Amino acid sequence: MTTQEQEFELLGFFKALADENRLKIIGLLAQQPRSVEELSAVIGLGMSTTSHHLARLAKAGLVSARTDRHYYIYSLHTDTLKDMSQRLLQDEQIRQLSEPASSDAYDQKVLSSFLDGEGRVKTFPAQDKKLQVILRYVVKAFEPGQRYPEKQVNEILLRFNEDTAFLRRSLIEYRLMGREGGGGAYWRIDPD
Amino acid sequence: MTTQEQEFELLGFFKALADENRLKIIGLLAQQPRSVEELSAVIGLGMSTTSHHLARLAKAGLVSARTDRHYYIYSLHTDTLKDMSQRLLQDEQIRQLSEPASSDAYDQKVLSSFLDGEGRVKTFPAQDKKLQVILRYVVKAFEPGQRYPEKQVNEILLRFNEDTAFLRRSLIEYRLMGREGGGGAYWRIDPD
């Protein structure tokens, strides 16, 4: 089962139960199976409306009907209800509600705001979170595992902005690059 | 907590989660707390819309915000989610979703269809379920605990319909009255 299907299933489950009259139906069917006519009389709705609600509940796998004499007798699928609520108790199920990949949408938005057409940094964002997006973008100009003297670092950073000192300092501060105190060698720190 | 409040709370819970984008928000906040701006960028909605969704989730007690720097950081209340889903696992919670008293609405509807203005039975319904409603109505004319000879039973039943034999037989069949084989004594069986 894919993440999207999971989400859809859970969404259908919640939508099915997000109605006052459908909750009442669930409650009545939990007591005993009942016909459409009986249900609509008890909760005070037209039979077509009740039928509609039952169809939605059935689509979510919460009820089903068997035919008995003149009547369609609907009954509750308690196990579906319990399966779903138990799934909610599992942390992983909740975390997977949003596709993990889509997280760069935010980065894209920040980048398009603060970069010009040639990929240079127009201005530096004041907020940490946005600045980090910019820095993660800039640091890709360095090869992982390679060591750079300060002079070369400045040359590379100059492609992004005049203020190489600020960039250099920030890259160190946010632990995207490392620096060796003595010889002035820099290197890119791998993201983990 | 009254039954109505319970239902309302559960209804609010389901309504809060019955939206695709709110489910995504829940998923994102399960990974880590985030700001409105970040959330709206990632799921691709306007910030006002995202704010609206967050407000609904907060109303249901599912998220809350703390302020940090420029941002309002929203985080997930995992315990609310778990409380609710555990409540669903308890059978009593589900049965109480509909007020128990309201079950006579159906009876009322059946009675008004098959009784005339004086409380007499116009015709006998063909369906078991409806016939039972009529019989439960008729049997109230007998005092619990008292014994009636057949002749008196017929007199009483005559107030409801000419066909006293059918009524008598049905009352026995559906175990609303008992009969003593020998002397022909009848009595009303208490509902349990």
Added chain:
DNA sequence: AAATCATTTCTATAGTTATCGAAATATTAT
């Protein structure tokens, strides 16, 4: 086969809600 009855499907309408853009509010930085 015809008749009766329960249920569903169809059609239309009213109420609710998701959405966005603009204006207002709140918070932090200068």
Added chain:
DNA sequence: ATAATATTTCGATAACTATAGAAATGATTT
């Protein structure tokens, strides 16, 4: 204080859904 920025509130619109009544379908009895 003033400016900058993030968030919420407001107003309007579009999409969705609950609802009822009428017509169609399906099932049961005679």
